[in-house]
Amino acid sequence: MQFPDDGNGDMLRALMDAGIDLSQPLAIDFYLVFKTKEHAEKAMAALVASELQGEVELHFNDLEQWELIVSQTMVPEHAAVTAREAELDKFAKKFGGHNDGWGVMQHQDGDDDFDDEHGEHCDHDCGHQH
Numbered sequence: 001m002q003f004p005d006d007g008n009g010d011m012l013r014a015l016m017d018a019g020i021d022l023s024q025p026l027a028i029d030f031y032l033v034f035k036t037k038e039h040a041e042k043a044m045a046a047l048v049a050s051e052l053q054g055e056v057e058l059h060f061n062d063l064e065q066w067e068l069i070v071s072q073t074m075v076p077e078h079a080a081v082t083a084r085e086a087e088l089d090k091f092a093k094k095f096g097g098h099n100d101g102w103g104v105m106q107h108q109d110g111d112d113d114f115d116d117e118h119g120e121h122c123d124h125d126c127g128h129q130h
Contacts, residue, residue, distance in 0.1 A: 007101075008082050015076065015104060025073045026104050028081065030054075030088050032068040033061070034097035040066035043095035052091055068097070076104065 001016060003009030016022055034040040037060075044058055047070065054072035061067040070088060074080060081102065089099035 030070045031100040032092040033100045034066040039096045
């Protein structure tokens with residue numbers, strides 16, 4: 001599979017090299033960052049009410065920025081990911097923010113390698129990371 005020589009192409013190449021099937025839909029997380037919580041919260045409210053909606057989470061990240069994570073399930077094609085990034089960047093700029101990239105959690109639905117070894121009997125006192 002060939003990818004353009006840019007950041008998105010590099011990311012897609014890395015995902016393919018990690019063994020992720022890029023022909024199947026994946027939960028892709030797009031990161032929008034804001035300097036203030038107020039701007040991030042306004043963006044989040046507008047995003048939830050818009051057509052751009054996906055699953056949305058708000059966090060204060062390690063760089064002391066408010067990070068709005070927009071997760072959308074889609075086939076990770078270069079053109080589609082690039083278009084979604086541009087769309088979300090344009091949206092974030094209305095609230096003083098910007099797009100800060102995207103990523104894919106390597107554990108996706110159907111990935112048995114990461115199943116919880118303790119199953120349904122596991123609780124928060126079992127000692128392993130949840």
